[in-house]
Amino acid sequence: MVQKFFEYDLDTAAHILESMTEEEAADVLKALPMPLSVRVVKVLQISYAATLLKDADEAFLREMTSHLDPQSATSILMRLPQEARERMTRHLSEKIKGQIRELLEYPEGSIGRTMTTDIIALKMESRAQEAIEKIRSLAKKRFPSSYVYVVDDDNRLVGVLNMRDLMLADPDKTLDEISRKDLFALHCFMDRHEAAGELAKRKFFAAPVVDSENRILGIIKAERMIHGVREDATKDIQRMFGAGGDERVFSTIWFSLKKRLPWLHINLATAFLAAAVVALFEGIIAQLTILAVFLPVVAGQGGNAGAQSLAVVMRGIVMREIPKDKIFQLVLKEGKIGAINGIVIGAVTALVAWLWYGNPYLGVVIGLGMLVNLIFAGLAGASIPLIMKKIGIDPAQSSSIILTTVTDVLGFLAFLGFAVMFQDALIA
Structure with a gap:
């Protein structure tokens, strides 16, 4: 019955899974056939998916990593603590490891090296009432930022949610209709000094970080970035x-x-x-x-x-x-x-x-x-x-x-x- 429900409406099932305790959600994930578990992991909040895999047994982790694509594996690895990351890495093939290294190759001195990847990003077709319930359930576990971002099916940033707009919106309205489109985002390869200047100029304490395809990768906080600024732009010149x-x-x-x-x-x-x-x-x-x-x-x-x-x-x-x-x-x-x-x-x-x-x-x-x-x-x-x-x-x-x-x-x-x-x- 559970398997059929996940197959019939994956997004709704994933939303319900995120409202469970971590132990319950992990048990449900293990009970599903592996191909379906992989599909579930891909639609879960990345940080939540990482939490479920953090304490997974070796057999389950081995099979899960063998089915994950490099992009999903990279996103999860970036959100795992060091010990869990090492456990997961042991089960990755050399080919996938190479692809992950490529994805993680942010230049030193760039904001990609210091961004926080623990964010809340919701799909643009989600309804306002669903979004409120999801934010409430996630806030019980963690609420890493005052911002909630809206993304499309390819994880491209399309808007940012204002909490007042969300709470006053018609429950059936989609997040695409509610979200604000006048976005300010920073490219993941932008130099920290330049990014700090952009944030200071706009008096923002944080901003979303995106790649060249406008896919959201994380957020950069002004306080953390200022502390992390270092003079390291000479390395490639020396080489x-x-x-x-x-x-x-x-x-x-x-x-x-x-x-x-x-x-x-x-x-x-x-x-x-x-x-x-x-x-x-x-x-x-x-x-x-x-x-x-x-x-x-x-x-x-x-x-x-x-x-x-x-x-x-x-x-x-x-x-x-x-x-x-x-x-x-x-x-x-x-x-x-x-x-x-x-x-x-x-x-x-x-x-x-x-x-x-x-x-x-x-x-x-x-x-x-x-x-x-x-x-x-x-x-x-x-x-x-x-x-x-x-x-x-x-x-x-x-x-x-x-x-x-x-x-x-x-x-x-x-x-x-x-x-x-x-x-x-x-x-x-």
């Missing part, structure tokens, strides 16, 4: 240039050397690679020493253009703005930007070289070399961090070193290659 992300200004000399020397060796090897490319063209450089003058120009422009693409893509990775089906589109876009930049910068450089040396063919050579270099700089700047992420390497870890190698090698190869092609015209 990009081959210093350890956990290195500090007063780290021991040995610790600093251990973090830096491996990447300096890699940088040295890549520098020799660029030098080897130049060595291939010793003959033409000996005949036209003016070519050596323009080598730093080619390298510098390529490195700067690639760094621009790298910065944009790195931000996209951190903010999770790059869906898998749009990776090729992104790389192609950066290649097109590189081509346009190459045409403009190449034309300017060609004009300077022509006026300087008095030979229009030198302008053609440097212009074409610049065009090719900036196209590959854009492609490399976009693809290098994406490739590193794909193969399981931190994309912030010395991406700039690899990028510099690519732009130097291809830039020198293109510039000096065109010089060989136009050799007769340049020497004449």
